[in-house]
Amino acid sequence: MIPPSTAPSDIVGRGNKEGGQLFRQWFANLSEVAERKERAAYVFVMGSLNEILKSFDMPVSFPEINALQTAIRRVSHEYLDEAEDIGYSPDICGYVKADVALQMRGGEHPMGKIPKPSMAVFTNACNTYIKWAEIWERMYDIPIFTVDIPGTRQAGIVTMPGQHRFENDRRYVEGQIRELITLCEQVTGKKFDIDKLRDCMANANRLSLAWERLLALNRSCPSVFNALTDGTVYLGVANGFRGTPEGTAYFERLVEEMEYKAAHGIGTLTEEEYRLIFVGVPCYPIFRRFNEIFTEQGGTFVNSTYLWFASGGTNRGYQYDTTRPIESLAEGLLLSVRDAMDSMFHQYAMVREMAEEYSTDGVVFHPIKSCRTVSTGLADSRRALMEETGMPSLFIESDMMDRRVVSEAQLKNRIDAFFEGLASRKHQSKAEGAA
Amino acid sequence: MPRVFDEWKALPLDEVLGLCRDTLEEADFGPVTRWREAGGKIVGHFQVYFPHEIVHAAGLLPLKVRGAPVEPTHADSRFGSYLCSILKTSLELVLSDTIELDMFVTHPICDAARNLAAVWGRNFQYPCQILYLPQNANSKHTAQYLRDEYDRLLEEVEEIAGRKVTPEDLSRSVALYNRDRALMRELYEIKRETPWLVSAEDAYSLVGIGGMIPVEEHIELMESVLPQLRARTAKAEDRIRVVFEGAFCEQPPLDLIRMVGRSCYVVDDDFMIGLRYIIEDIPAGDDPLMDLAEAYLERSSYSPVQHDNRKPKERMLVERIGGARAEAVVLAAAKMCEPGLEEQVAYVQELEKRGTPYFVNEFEENMTSFSSLELQVETFVENLLFT
Numbered sequence: 001m002i003p004p005s006t007a008p009s010d011i012v013g014r015g016n017k018e019g020g021q022l023f024r025q026w027f028a029n030l031s032e033v034a035e036r037k038e039r040a041a042y043v044f045v046m047g048s049l050n051e052i053l054k055s056f057d058m059p060v061s062f063p064e065i066n067a068l069q070t071a072i073r074r075v076s077h078e079y080l081d082e083a084e085d086i087g088y089s090p091d092i093c094g095y096v097k098a099d100v101a102l103q104m105r106g107g108e109h110p111m112g113k114i115p116k117p118s119m120a121v122f123t124n125a126c127n128t129y130i131k132w133a134e135i136w137e138r139m140y141d142i143p144i145f146t147v148d149i150p151g152t153r154q155a156g157i158v159t160m161p162g163q164h165r166f167e168n169d170r171r172y173v174e175g176q177i178r179e180l181i182t183l184c185e186q187v188t189g190k191k192f193d194i195d196k197l198r199d200c201m202a203n204a205n206r207l208s209l210a211w212e213r214l215l216a217l218n219r220s221c222p223s224v225f226n227a228l229t230d231g232t233v234y235l236g237v238a239n240g241f242r243g244t245p246e247g248t249a250y251f252e253r254l255v256e257e258m259e260y261k262a263a264h265g266i267g268t269l270t271e272e273e274y275r276l277i278f279v280g281v282p283c284y285p286i287f288r289r290f291n292e293i294f295t296e297q298g299g300t301f302v303n304s305t306y307l308w309f310a311s312g313g314t315n316r317g318y319q320y321d322t323t324r325p326i327e328s329l330a331e332g333l334l335l336s337v338r339d340a341m342d343s344m345f346h347q348y349a350m351v352r353e354m355a356e357e358y359s360t361d362g363v364v365f366h367p368i369k370s371c372r373t374v375s376t377g378l379a380d381s382r383r384a385l386m387e388e389t390g391m392p393s394l395f396i397e398s399d400m401m402d403r404r405v406v407s408e409a410q411l412k413n414r415i416d417a418f419f420e421g422l423a424s425r426k427h428q429s430k431a432e433g434a435a
Numbered sequence: 436m437p438r439v440f441d442e443w444k445a446l447p448l449d450e451v452l453g454l455c456r457d458t459l460e461e462a463d464f465g466p467v468t469r470w471r472e473a474g475g476k477i478v479g480h481f482q483v484y485f486p487h488e489i490v491h492a493a494g495l496l497p498l499k500v501r502g503a504p505v506e507p508t509h510a511d512s513r514f515g516s517y518l519c520s521i522l523k524t525s526l527e528l529v530l531s532d533t534i535e536l537d538m539f540v541t542h543p544i545c546d547a548a549r550n551l552a553a554v555w556g557r558n559f560q561y562p563c564q565i566l567y568l569p570q571n572a573n574s575k576h577t578a579q580y581l582r583d584e585y586d587r588l589l590e591e592v593e594e595i596a597g598r599k600v601t602p603e604d605l606s607r608s609v610a611l612y613n614r615d616r617a618l619m620r621e622l623y624e625i626k627r628e629t630p631w632l633v634s635a636e637d638a639y640s641l642v643g644i645g646g647m648i649p650v651e652e653h654i655e656l657m658e659s660v661l662p663q664l665r666a667r668t669a670k671a672e673d674r675i676r677v678v679f680e681g682a683f684c685e686q687p688p689l690d691l692i693r694m695v696g697r698s699c700y701v702v703d704d705d706f707m708i709g710l711r712y713i714i715e716d717i718p719a720g721d722d723p724l725m726d727l728a729e730a731y732l733e734r735s736s737y738s739p740v741q742h743d744n745r746k747p748k749e750r751m752l753v754e755r756i757g758g759a760r761a762e763a764v765v766l767a768a769a770k771m772c773e774p775g776l777e778e779q780v781a782y783v784q785e786l787e788k789r790g791t792p793y794f795v796n797e798f799e800e801n802m803t804s805f806s807s808l809e810l811q812v813e814t815f816v817e818n819l820l821f822t
Contacts, residue, residue, distance in 0.1 A: 089776040148571035168583040175576030373546035380513040
């Protein structure tokens with residue numbers, strides 16, 4: 001609880017400040033690991049299994065986060081060029097290429113030094129995770145482990161715990177988790193401690209609840225955070241610190257901040273005229289500028305599918321039952337990662353609901369060259385959304401890493417036209433209301 | 436069961452092969468239309484592997500949806516840029532009513548293909564699904580999981596067929612497909628041992644036609660053609676023996692295969708690998724679904740989109756080269772194909788290490804100009820022959 005005497009300046013904005021500090025600390029810790037010539041488990045944001053790895057005290061590295069940081073810091077092109085020089089195609093995932101170059105540079109990264117991998121753990125939420133891990137397997141001869149998570153088979157048909165088909169999938173996931181634990185014992189030389197796992201899961205429970213609440217708080221008008229820019233800071237912490245006391249404390253304080261903002265009608269820096277949903281992956285090579293093109297015209301992002309899938313489905317707020325940790329971890333992983341995949345493949349129905357719940361004026365679809373997982377269905381999803389709801393939408397293509405396919409001028413033209421449409425729609429709606 | 440591909444029966448060998456090529460290349464899917472017109476139902480399945488036996492046992496036609504050399508006039512608006520062609524042309528075939536399906540199944544082979552079930556489902560009322568073939572082939576729980584997943588598929592298929600499928604039905608289908616795969620293996624043996632007896636594009640067409648006609652008819656065709664191929668009197672020529680690698684999903688145009696075949700003997704390849712993915716007969720057990728699952732995991736080939744710790748792809752390629760006694764490799768990848776392009780790097784590194792000559796290229800199923808590529812291939816071949 002925030003004491004009533006707390007000044008707004010003590011609380012408003014602290015989430016971003018503390019998130020930034022945690023993130024710098026995160027990279028500093030990784031650098032220390034690398035300097036000691038120790039290794040880290042390489043994991044991904046959609047199903048990191050951080051609960052298991054933290055229970056073995058393994059340092060973890062998120063190559064996706066490492067890669068996107070090179071774009072935000074405007075050096076990704078150097079990494080992409082180096083990977084392309086050894087044969088990687090311009091048409092494949094930029095994250096993969098940035099990481100390949102980073103490995104070739106011995107872990108050199110703008111935020112510090114990244115340790116080499118001791119093992120790689122990944123789900124099938126993105127198929128490129130698998131191809132990526134195969135690269136490390138070849139480079140370092142390390143064990144790589146796929147936790148295969150069966151997703152939704154058909155839009156609208158969702159199995160749930162207790163149902164026969166769900167339990168088949170859950171047993172498969174549980175069996176793999178038990179095999180992963182054995183592999184972690186081999187890699188670390190440590191015996192599995194189920195109580196430590198329980199602690200990590202309890203922390204993850206609190207973080208998940210806070211994440212769910214955080215997203216819900218942005219239904220406020222004005223919205224209390226920008227889902228694209230602030231949301232990306234929160235995502236980094238949610239992934240890197242999942243299952244840890246620091247991560248839990250951060251998110252509980254963040255929710256306090258956002259509750260406070262909502263209660264006092266404090267919004268973002270944008271004069272909020274249009275509430276938008278973002279579908280896809282951010283344009284990291286011009287991250288701030290991309291957002292500004294919207295905020296300059298009164299547009300703010302109140303939610304995004306990115307906050308769902310890139311949190312590995314934490315938006316579900318799934319609560320582990322720590323009295324039966326492995327079974328519950330399997331169930332939670334299945335439900336959460338499946339949800340993350342749904343946010344990418346079947347996001348159409350979710351966006352439709354989100355648009356209503358968040359009083360949205362428009363939807364921005366942003367497919368990118370690098371990521372077919374997220375981008376392949378977006379044009380058709382948009383078509384279906386417009387046909388069914390008439391919701392204004394914008395379809396702009398660029399990339400999350402490769403500035404060669406990011407044209408700010410072209411993006412701005414399209415975005416300007418979108419806002420003209422929104423303004424005219426608002427004007428017409430007011431006129432009809434007056435009549 | 437209606438017959439859909441009888442035209443070849445009275446024809447001499449060369450014309451049979453020509454008919455197979457035309458049927459595949461013309462992309463009007465005549466046999467599929469005839470099946471439909473006779474009241475048959477069709478389950479379309481995207482690349483790469485699909486357990487045809489499950490659909491066949493229910494009396495339906497499993498149709499390999501593998502794109503076509505057509506313009507995606509209708510489908511273009513359903514997709515953005517930076518995507519491979521096969522996604523678009525596959526959807527085009529149904530949006531343009533060239534083929535009509537009762538169910539569509541895709542697989543988690545790549546990030547783009549997995550999206551197809553959702554895209555397809557927003558455009559058609561029939562079931563559009565993902566068959567979650569496992570990406571962890573190394574867990575002791577995988578075979579049971581896959582058996583359950585096949586059981587789920589079977590239930591869906593029974594719903595469409597309007598009848599139950601018995602284990603005996605499945606066993607009969609498994610036996611038929613065993614026979615068909617054995618015949619395809621025989622064709623590949625001819626390619627390896629006497630490549631001058633069958634051209635690359637003819638072998639390709641003979642396999643490919645199997646993706647669109649009932650297995651019984653494919654067996655008849657192969658049983659008729661293979662002895663005739665063996666009886667040919669063509670003589671060996673001084674051509675280099677190559678493996679063509681990289682056509683596991685999107686297929687190169689027939690003209691490209693023909694062009695490579697003019698300069699080289701294509702002694703092994705991964706064309707339509709899904710139809711040949713199971714490399715041994717599936718034993719007849721009490722639980723045919725488990726037999727199918729076990730075969731997928733333990734008696735199977737490889738491709739860049741099936742992960743198995745026991746099958747590093749570059750090592751599998753080296754085995755393929757060795758098994759075919761190939762002197763060089765044509766390393767192809769479909770444009771915008773993430774797994775194919777990524778694998779190409781690993782293949783190149785391995786071939787460099789071994790000193791195996793290779794030729795790298797990208798293709799698209801509806802490319803039409805080959806002159807520059809042909810010049811490059813000829814130069815590559817001449818380098819090998821004369822240096």
